Amino acid sequence: MRHIGAVLLAIDVIKVIQLYESLQKCGGENYMNQNEHIEQLIQNSKRRVEIALKIQEIYQKYINNDEAFTEMIEMVDSYCLPWIRKTLWKTGCYNDENEYSILQEAKIAVWKNIENDKKQKITREKFAYFAFNFYKYRTLDLIRSISRKRAKRGTEFSLDETLGDNKNTLGENLSEDIIKKETKNELEEYEKRTVYTKLFHTYCLAFMNSAAFPPRSLALYYARVLPHLLCVNHNEKTIPDSKATSAKWAFERMGEKTIENLKNDSEKTLQIDIADDLCWCEEFVRQLNEKADIENEDIYLKDVVYTAVYNKGKIEDWADYTHKAVTKAARERVINDSELLILVKEYVSQKDVLYNFVKGGERK
Amino acid sequence: MMHLTDEQLYYIAEITEEMQPYNDKEMEQMEHLKACKECYDKFCVSLALAEMTSESGYMVLANIYNISQNIAEEASLNEKVLAVVNVVRKKTEASVSAVIEQINQIGSLLKLEQPIALGARGSSNTESTSLKLEDIEDEKTFVVFDSQNNKLMVQINVKNMFQKDIQVYLTFDAGEIIDIPLTKKGNIVKGILEDIPYMDFKIHIENK
Numbered sequence: 001m002r003h004i005g006a007v008l009l010a011i012d013v014i015k016v017i018q019l020y021e022s023l024q025k026c027g028g029e030n031y032m033n034q035n036e037h038i039e040q041l042i043q044n045s046k047r048r049v050e051i052a053l054k055i056q057e058i059y060q061k062y063i064n065n066d067e068a069f070t071e072m073i074e075m076v077d078s079y080c081l082p083w084i085r086k087t088l089w090k091t092g093c094y095n096d097e098n099e100y101s102i103l104q105e106a107k108i109a110v111w112k113n114i115e116n117d118k119k120q121k122i123t124r125e126k127f128a129y130f131a132f133n134f135y136k137y138r139t140l141d142l143i144r145s146i147s148r149k150r151a152k153r154g155t156e157f158s159l160d161e162t163l164g165d166n167k168n169t170l171g172e173n174l175s176e177d178i179i180k181k182e183t184k185n186e187l188e189e190y191e192k193r194t195v196y197t198k199l200f201h202t203y204c205l206a207f208m209n210s211a212a213f214p215p216r217s218l219a220l221y222y223a224r225v226l227p228h229l230l231c232v233n234h235n236e237k238t239i240p241d242s243k244a245t246s247a248k249w250a251f252e253r254m255g256e257k258t259i260e261n262l263k264n265d266s267e268k269t270l271q272i273d274i275a276d277d278l279c280w281c282e283e284f285v286r287q288l289n290e291k292a293d294i295e296n297e298d299i300y301l302k303d304v305v306y307t308a309v310y311n312k313g314k315i316e317d318w319a320d321y322t323h324k325a326v327t328k329a330a331r332e333r334v335i336n337d338s339e340l341l342i343l344v345k346e347y348v349s350q351k352d353v354l355y356n357f358v359k360g361g362e363r364k
Numbered sequence: 365m366m367h368l369t370d371e372q373l374y375y376i377a378e379i380t381e382e383m384q385p386y387n388d389k390e391m392e393q394m395e396h397l398k399a400c401k402e403c404y405d406k407f408c409v410s411l412a413l414a415e416m417t418s419e420s421g422y423m424v425l426a427n428i429y430n431i432s433q434n435i436a437e438e439a440s441l442n443e444k445v446l447a448v449v450n451v452v453r454k455k456t457e458a459s460v461s462a463v464i465e466q467i468n469q470i471g472s473l474l475k476l477e478q479p480i481a482l483g484a485r486g487s488s489n490t491e492s493t494s495l496k497l498e499d500i501e502d503e504k505t506f507v508v509f510d511s512q513n514n515k516l517m518v519q520i521n522v523k524n525m526f527q528k529d530i531q532v533y534l535t536f537d538a539g540e541i542i543d544i545p546l547t548k549k550g551n552i553v554k555g556i557l558e559d560i561p562y563m564d565f566k567i568h569i570e571n572k
Contacts, residue, residue: 034397034398034401034404035398035399038394038395038397038398038404039398041380041394042386042391042394042395044383045385045386045391045394046385048383048385049385052385082383083382083383086383087420090415090420090421090424091420091423091424091427092424092427129384139420140419140420140423143420143423144423147423147426147427150427192424193428195412196416196421196424196425196428197428199412199413199416200416200425203413203416203417224417228419228422228425228426229422229425229426229429230426231422231423231426232423232426232427232430239419244417244419273429274429323417324374327374327410327413327414327417328370328374330409330413331373331406331409331410331413334409334412335405335406335409341405341409344408344409344412345405345408347412348408348411348412348415349408
């Protein structure tokens, strides 16, 4: 049987640089050929299906007392590693120790669940997908923890920052190779930040210029955008695991404020922290100044206390629905901005290749 | 094949971001993306947006913008008055001394205090001719008063302020008001006033 773990072979950072250079030579554009990019995503998907099937086969054998635990867990690692590496790379948290720590903790959680399945004679239909969630939440927990430390310290990285479990500091680990790699990483980091800031600005413009009913747009801001933005610096958990929105947090945050106050608060926060030009559009303000028929009372929408009228279920529905609509509107804005479109295509197509090489792993 | 619908593009971008395998129908859609530039462009943008609005994507944004709970809450305050500073001068035969302190500090956006180095020397009511109050969170925001030369300087860093249009003026017990002309360079707003006509006065720093 092919040993999946062996396909993740080490290469050095030079290969990453060569890859970058070769990508840049393609037709004078900085992104991969369209066909190659999609083909790669298709092949990745096929490979994952193949591994998932193999995992299922070994998992069923193990549940039936056929000893194959080590092999199975190696396969699960291989199945989850691309996503873990991509996510660690994306958030600037990649190093061997972080990866190792996630794998170890997730393995223990998976093992406990398998033992439980065994006792109860349960066989899960899609075990790889089930196991993937353990790896996913360990990864997100670790990134959250690192991000909080960084936020407390400011954006600058310290030479005294310990890297992983071996307690070595960044300063101690600096060598020529690492400096080379760091320079490359800084470039990637800069490009990623540029894409993220421009895209997020576009996303904010899209929801602030939407003609949607104002409480819907406010639901998106308070239940999805704000809790996520505060998740790193907030002492309490603003958003639960596996949830894209937190209507509960939004409800508490909104308190007894009127829609007009929420409009002003959200606008100020976005202007201070994101960009000066973010303000709710004329249509939004016009609707606020219209009378709304709330429980047979003729009242201006701006004077309505949001949480007195709209419940958590409504907020959650609206936040999710509005996010979809806003994503579409933001996408159209990017499509009409040729410079940003090129930047985004370059980032997306290169990213899908580059994260595979963060550790120096190359698929055969 | 027809172009992919918005719903299909949204979904296929979401599962690509999550690295979930494609089913047969999604494989067909991916094949279409190989050849159709219009759908491919939309797919790439949808994918980037899906990544940015994922849980880990928001963590990247949170680190980039470093929004704190305090800043977000601060934005909900609608304070016009940033600070009021009281200046009381005392003239002796040899010199002019002064006491300078912020009043009504609770609720004010700026918290002006003596810088620690000066404070340690207990200078607020000494014979020192220059007195300084500095914002506890931002050393670039301060008030300096030279009592001997009767000269006042105010500097405010508006970088982290929602309202960047600031006004500074003096009020006197007689009811007179004098505006301090301000100049702005980048995020720094600065104003100097000489020959203040009365001994005691209040400095008002406000949003316009």
